Amino acid sequence: xxxxxxxxxxxxxxxxxxxxxxxxxxxxxxxxxxxxxxxxxxxxxxxxxxxxxxxxxxxxxxxxxxxxxxxxxxxxxxxxxxxxxxxxxxxxxxxxxxxxxxxxxxxxxxxxxxxxxxxxxxxxxxxxxxxxxxxxxxxxxxxxxxxxxxxxxxxxxxxxxxxxxxxxxxxxxxxxxxxxxxxxxxxxxxxxxxxxxxxxxxxxxxxxxxxxxxxxxxxxxxxxxxxxxxxxxxxxxxxxxxxxxxxxxxx
Ligand SMILES: NC(=O)c1ccc[n+]([C@@H]2O[C@H](COP(=O)([O-])OP(=O)(O)OC[C@H]3O[C@@H](n4cnc5c(N)ncnc54)[C@H](OP(=O)(O)O)[C@@H]3O)[C@@H](O)[C@H]2O)c1
Numbered sequence: 001x002x003x004x005x006x007x008x009x010x011x012x013x014x015x016x017x018x019x020x021x022x023x024x025x026x027x028x029x030x031x032x033x034x035x036x037x038x039x040x041x042x043x044x045x046x047x048x049x050x051x052x053x054x055x056x057x058x059x060x061x062x063x064x065x066x067x068x069x070x071x072x073x074x075x076x077x078x079x080x081x082x083x084x085x086x087x088x089x090x091x092x093x094x095x096x097x098x099x100x101x102x103x104x105x106x107x108x109x110x111x112x113x114x115x116x117x118x119x120x121x122x123x124x125x126x127x128x129x130x131x132x133x134x135x136x137x138x139x140x141x142x143x144x145x146x147x148x149x150x151x152x153x154x155x156x157x158x159x160x161x162x163x164x165x166x167x168x169x170x171x172x173x174x175x176x177x178x179x180x181x182x183x184x185x186x187x188x189x190x191x192x193x194x195x196x197x198x199x200x201x202x203x204x205x206x207x208x209x210x211x212x213x214x215x216x217x218x219x220x221x222x223x224x225x226x227x228x229x230x231x232x233x234x235x236x237x238x239x240x241x242x243x244x245x246x247x248x249x250x251x
Contacts, residue, residue, distance in 0.1 A: 001136050001178075001225050004029035007081040009073075009121070011035040011064060012091030014043035016188050017140070017213050021088055022046055024217035026055035033077045033084070034059045035091065056081075064091050065112025067120050074124030083132065084125045086224060089118045089162070090140040094190065098150050107154050114158035115165060122165075126173055135177035136224045139166045140216075141233065142183060143241060163233070170231035178230035180223040185237025187211040206239025206246065 008025045012018035014036035023046065026032050032050050036043035036059060043059035050057035058080050062073035077084055093110050097103075118139065129135025143149070144156035145163050163181055170179035186201045187210065202209050219236045223229060235241060 001085075001134065001227060003086075003221070003224060006030045006085040007033065007077070007083050008086035008088065009033040009035060009077050009084050009125070010088045010090060011117070011121070012037075013088075014039040014046050014059070017184065017216060018088075018090040019046045020213035020217050021090060021140075021220050022057075023049055023053065024214075024221055025086070025088075026050035026053040026057060028221055029055070030086065031056040031081055033057070033081060035064075035073060036061055037063055037091065062117075063113075064117025064121075065109045067116055070117040070120035071124055074121050078125070078128070083128060085129060085132075085135055087118075087121055087125060087137045088140070088220060089121070089137070091117065092140065092155070092159075094152070095155060096151055097153060099153055102153050110154035111158045111161065114155075115161045118162060119165060122169055126169070126177055129177045130173065133176055135173070137166070137169065137177065137179040138220050138223050139163065139179075139181045140184065140220075141181045143185070143237070145181075145183065146241070167231055174230060178223075178227070180226075180229060180231070181233040182216060182219045182223065183233060183235045183237060184216045185211060185235070185240040187213050187216055187236070204240060204243050205237065206243050209238065211236060211238055 008030045010022040013022035013034040022032050022034050034046050047057045047059045062069040064070050145159040149156035166179050215236050219234050
């Protein structure tokens with residue numbers, strides 16, 4: 001896919017990794033719809049930066065755990081840009097809660113954003129991609145997608161379900177729309193991380209260090225452009241998923 005002039009919706013695009021992806025798409029020549037939930041000021045700033053990079057860009061507010069708001073978001077983006085060629089689904093509430101602390105509200109909020117919101121966006125926007133003969137989707141996952149992460153129960157289950165949904169869409173929407181996933185490792189520390197936390201996590205990767213948001217941006221752009229890749233997942237995690245094999249007994 002040639003990204004020049006394509007319309008890309010980036011959910012969670014106002015802050016942090018989502019912002020980096022939105023600006024990466026802008027720099028690559030795409031027109032960028034920056035979705036946000038609470039980060040209105042940051043969304044305005046991201047849109048301004050995308051415009052400085054020469055991209056057409058606008059911000060759109062929605063709580064993606066609300067099906068009506070997700071559908072309204074899709075309509076608003078289509079209304080503003082006339083089409084949507086790309087979805088990058090990065091929005092993802094990051095709530096630490098094991099079973100006992102996972103209230104039904106937390107469960108609904110996390111699964112709502114990760115799965116229901118994405119389902120509605122795909123349902124609203126994929127038909128246009130199919131009609132126009134081209135489309136690409138990337139979902140942002142993490143290691144909880146593949147390995148149980150009981151301290152983040154809803155998050156881990158939600159990411160797994162999101163990847164299941166993405167794979168189903170890769171099959172159903174082929175050959176017109178490609179659907180892939182990116183699994184970032186530690187690239188951007190959550191607020192409150194200490195130097196010790198950072199060092200421990202770096203040690204848990206094969207490469208012994210944190211990555212950079214740009215590493216993830218590069219992977220997303222690669223998968224959007226890669227016309228012969230669909231239903232695939234790309235780890236950008238410094239080998240974090242294999243680091244447990246680096247024990248002395250494994251030689
Ligand atoms: N940071 C990392 O190193 C890392 C590692 C692995 C995977 N990831 C993945 O990368 C993505 C971005 O992570 P991050 O750490 O950069 O961001 P983050 O700080 O966890 O931000 C959460 C994002 O989700 C959005 N969001 C939360 N609740 C929402 C709701 N109800 N409706 C719609 N949007 C909602 C937020 O929007 P507002 O701010 O506008 O409210 C924000 O954009 C996530 O999918 C995460 O799982 C990140």
